[in-house]
Amino acid sequence: METSIVYRIENGVGFITLNRPDKLNSFNRAMALALQEVLDDCAHNNSVRAVLLTGAGKGFCAGQDLEEVVDPQGPGMNRILSEHYNPIVLKIRQLEKPVIAAVNGVAAGAGANIALACDIVVASENASFLQAFSKIGLIPDSGGTFFLPRLIGWQKASALMLLGEKVSATEAERIGMIYKVYSTDTFEAAVQQMAATLAQMPTQGLALTKEALNRSSSNDYKTQLLLEDDLQQQAADTHDFKEGVQAFLEKRKPVFIGK
Numbered sequence: 206m207e208t209s210i211v212y213r214i215e216n217g218v219g220f221i222t223l224n225r226p227d228k229l230n231s232f233n234r235a236m237a238l239a240l241q242e243v244l245d246d247c248a249h250n251n252s253v254r255a256v257l258l259t260g261a262g263k264g265f266c267a268g269q270d271l272e273e274v275v276d277p278q279g280p281g282m283n284r285i286l287s288e289h290y291n292p293i294v295l296k297i298r299q300l301e302k303p304v305i306a307a308v309n310g311v312a313a314g315a316g317a318n319i320a321l322a323c324d325i326v327v328a329s330e331n332a333s334f335l336q337a338f339s340k341i342g343l344i345p346d347s348g349g350t351f352f353l354p355r356l357i358g359w360q361k362a363s364a365l366m367l368l369g370e371k372v373s374a375t376e377a378e379r380i381g382m383i384y385k386v387y388s389t390d391t392f393e394a395a396v397q398q399m400a401a402t403l404a405q406m407p408t409q410g411l412a413l414t415k416e417a418l419n420r421s422s423s424n425d426y427k428t429q430l431l432l433e434d435d436l437q438q439q440a441a442d443t444h445d446f447k448e449g450v451q452a453f454l455e456k457r458k459p460v461f462i463g464k
Contacts, residue, residue: 209236211261212243217404217463218397219246219253226262229311231270234280237289244296254463255403256300257396258323259307260316268314268337290315290347294322298419301412303403307396308332308374308383318349321356324415326383327399328374329392334382339369355422357382407445408463413437 211222221243223230247253260266273279280288297304297319306323313335320326320334336353338345345353345366354362357380365372377383387395403411413436421429440446445461452459 209233210239210243212246214250214252216401217252217254218400219243219250219256220400221247221256221258223258223260223266225270226260226264228270229264229267229313230260230262230316231267232289232315233270233273234285234289237285237293241292241296244293244300247302248296248300251463253302254405254408255302255400256304257307257400258304258320259396260309262310264310264316265306265308265312265320265332266316267311268316271341286346290319293319294348297322298415301415302408303411303415305396305400305403307392308334309392311335313337315347318345318347318352321352321382322348325399327385327387327392327396328377328383329389330374330386331389332374332377332386334372334374334377335369336366337369339367351422353382405461407440407443407449407461409443409445410440413440 209223209225211220211224213220221240223236223240225231225233225236244256247256269285274282274285303325304323306320306326308320308326308328309332310329311333312320314337317334317336336345336349338349344350349366350362353366356362357365361380364370372380372382374383374386378386417429417432417436420432424432444464445459448461449459
């Protein structure tokens, strides 16, 4: 049984842990394919209403295991991208549930960009982010050239990718790369509480919000307004919208069921 991904479901949250701590959770083929399987389960399992992705040990993910890259019997760079990383980031973005990246340590290369593909990125104060690709003559992949300029602007993204400079968690928060930094003492409890909160919210409304954000990157303003009209009507047809309004009128806490 593949153990490089640890997965459990608890109180509506799918907890996913990258589990190669001796390699700083760097990806090999088995781990990449296992993560895809787990993301598919999160997508189709009605008991999962939010997802929390983190790393075991001292790191979040150091990117690609380079031993696999240079292995003549390995999958080769093209398959690593087309069969490993591209499907992972697409599954994260297409997942109709919120995904939190809880960055507990170093997030480098593909590990950094997989984190940035998530809906909310939070970090421990001892975490760091590194576009390590230029150090070995590669280009940023796993959606990095798409997400990072949109998060922090063209100039900063260009500099970080070309120079390969490490960014501390505090600096990442300051420049808008991530949502929030927590102290090491409060990090685990804080991210679990955030995931629990999302798991109790109107899941369909969150999914439609995520769709609107996804499509905003290619839509013009008028097209986006029309999309909002359509998605808002879909949201208004859900059980949870009706429950939210009724709870507001009755001055009580709503009980959302994700439908």
